[in-house]
Amino acid sequence: MSSEKNMNILDEVGFFLHASRQVIKKVTIASIDGFNSLFSVDEGMRNHFYLDKGVQYTKRGRYNQAIPLLENVLSERPLEGKALFHLGFCYLKMDETVKGIELLERAEASGDTSSQLYSILGMAYLQSKEYGKAVEILEKALVRDPDNFNLNYRLGVALDNFKEYERAVEAFKKAMEIRPNEPKVYQSMGFVFEQMDKHEEAISYFKKAAHLEDRKQNF
Numbered sequence: 001m002s003s004e005k006n007m008n009i010l011d012e013v014g015f016f017l018h019a020s021r022q023v024i025k026k027v028t029i030a031s032i033d034g035f036n037s038l039f040s041v042d043e044g045m046r047n048h049f050y051l052d053k054g055v056q057y058t059k060r061g062r063y064n065q066a067i068p069l070l071e072n073v074l075s076e077r078p079l080e081g082k083a084l085f086h087l088g089f090c091y092l093k094m095d096e097t098v099k100g101i102e103l104l105e106r107a108e109a110s111g112d113t114s115s116q117l118y119s120i121l122g123m124a125y126l127q128s129k130e131y132g133k134a135v136e137i138l139e140k141a142l143v144r145d146p147d148n149f150n151l152n153y154r155l156g157v158a159l160d161n162f163k164e165y166e167r168a169v170e171a172f173k174k175a176m177e178i179r180p181n182e183p184k185v186y187q188s189m190g191f192v193f194e195q196m197d198k199h200e201e202a203i204s205y206f207k208k209a210a211h212l213e214d215r216k217q218n219f
Contacts, residue, residue: 047073047080055086063090081112089120097128115145122154126161134158149178153185160192168192183212 050069057066070087073080088103104121118141125134138155145151156171172189179185190205 043076047076051080051083055082058086058090061093063093066090067094079106079110081107081110084110085112085117085120088124092120092124092127097124100124101128113140113144115141115148115151119148119150119154122151122158126154126158129161131158131162135162135164147178149175149182152178153182153188156185156188156192160188160195165192165196181212181215183209183216185209186212 051073054066054069054073057063057069067087067090070083070090073083074087077083084103084107088100088107091097091100091103101121101124104117104124107117108121118137122134122138122141125131125137135155135158138151138158141151142148142155152171152175156168156175159165159168159171169189169192172185172192175182175185176189186205186209190202190209193199193202193205
């Protein structure tokens with residue numbers, strides 16, 4: 001069964017209402033000679049509508065509804081970067097990591113070099129334990145957005161798993177500068193020092209993480 005057939009019937013109704021409004025606008029300016037073409041569904045209009053609805057559903061966490069809409073867009077426009085990004089994100093959220101990564105990589109190849117794409121793709125590489133790729137993509141992102149907490153934190157996690165402990169410490173320190181009261185950074189730093197056999201430093205960071213966590217819960 002095609003992805004379009006799986007779409008919620010309300011999406012189809014919504015599209016045709018949208019298309020009808022556009023037709024009415026065309027009628028006011030079109031000549032009689034163009035009458036027949038006015039009532040044919042415009043493929044570009046359809047794709048724009050499905051893309052817009054797919055993005056809206058993604059942002060609302062309604063991934064099952066977003067996926068068939070975005071797949072329909074890509075069946076007609078396979079290099080549509082916005083559809084590639086949001087569909088890839090949906091698949092990651094649905095625990096289909098391989099599909100998600102493939103779509104996000106296609107989004108980058110199509111010209112999307114945003115920090116948002118790199119951050120999500122870096123997270124996906126972490127999930128799939130491709131730590132070298134995660135380091136590479138997150139470092140690219142940090143060139144453009146050096147003060148982004150998530151990018152620095154995820155880079156630290158990737159470097160830790162890649163056994164680049166000294167570099168992981170630097171990434172976590174940068175993340176701490178940005179968010180000094182974030183418990184998970186101190187906990188992650190503790191694990192790095194533990195693996196470096198620096199047990200006293202590790203304990204101090206674990207204590208700090210526990211203190212911050214308690215403070216958060218008591219607010």
